[in-house]
Amino acid sequence: AVVPVRGLLSKSYARERRGLIQPGRAGNPAPGAPHGWSDTIYLTAADAEGNMCSLINSLFAHFGSGITGGETGIVLQNRGWxxxxxxxxPNCIAPGKRPFHTIIPGFVMRDGEPWMSYGIMGGDMQPQGHVQVLSNLLDFGMDIQEAIDAPRFRVLGGRKVAVENGVPDAVLAELRRRGHEVERAGGYEGFGGGQGIVRLPGGVYMAGSDHRRDGCAVGF
Structure with a gap:
């Protein structure tokens, strides 16, 4: 394994981690900078001609299948799980069949032309996040960055729903009154991370990148 020596010896990193210690109570701090995470990634690109690409890639579980392609170092995914x-x-294994999964590179056409290329990472939050971001654009008139940044909810199963901070307490109270089991999440974990590009009238592009995950929007 690669040992992150520079991070472990960093004085500023040590001060940052020390700040997470609360002498009067037990804590559960997440791994810091020296711990490398590797999960689903999403990227999208567009050019001056109006071509757009939407790509999402995932190993599924941690190291995927644990099998690499020859000497390439590329680990194969284990979606067959x-x-x-x-x-x-419906998802019974069969020759030539693909398993049900949530890998969704989103793409939206308008009047027969590419309009938006976008994607939301995060397991079964992907389809839920896609719908919410698209609804923010079409139903609430947000731009792509606003649509990605807006608070999200996640259906956990049955009547259980988790919501991010930013959703008014009155909304939660009304949902509970209607019989939903609603919990307010303390952070962003579990609500996915998105990126997107929208083609505006005149051929100008606008891109958005989610503050919940690593990422950025770049134009050149």
Missing amino acids: GFNLEEGH
Whole structure:
């Protein structure tokens, strides 16, 4: 394994980690800079001719299948884990069949032309996040950055719903009154991370990048 020596010996990093210690209570601080995470990534690109590309890639679980392609160092994904062995099940394993998964590179056309290329990472938050970002644009008139930044909710299963900070307490109270089991999340974990590009009238592009994850929007 690669040991992040520079990070471990950094005085500023040590001060940062020390600040997470609370003498009067037990804590559960997440790994810091020396710990490298590697999960789903999303990227999108567009050119002056109006061509747009939407790409999402994921190993699925940690090191994927644990198998590399020859000597390339490229680890193969293990989405096959999602198959079901129950005969007759929609996701039952079969020759030439792809497993059900949530890898969704979003792409929206308008009047037969590419209009928006976008994607939301985050497991089963992907389809939920796609719908919410698209609705923010179409139904609430937000631009792409506003649509990505807006507070999200996540259906956890059944009546259970998690919501981010930013959703008014009155909304949560009304949802609970209607029978939903609502919890307010303390952070952004579990609500995905998105990027997107929208083609504006006249051929100008506007891009957005999610503050919940690493990423940036660049034009050149």
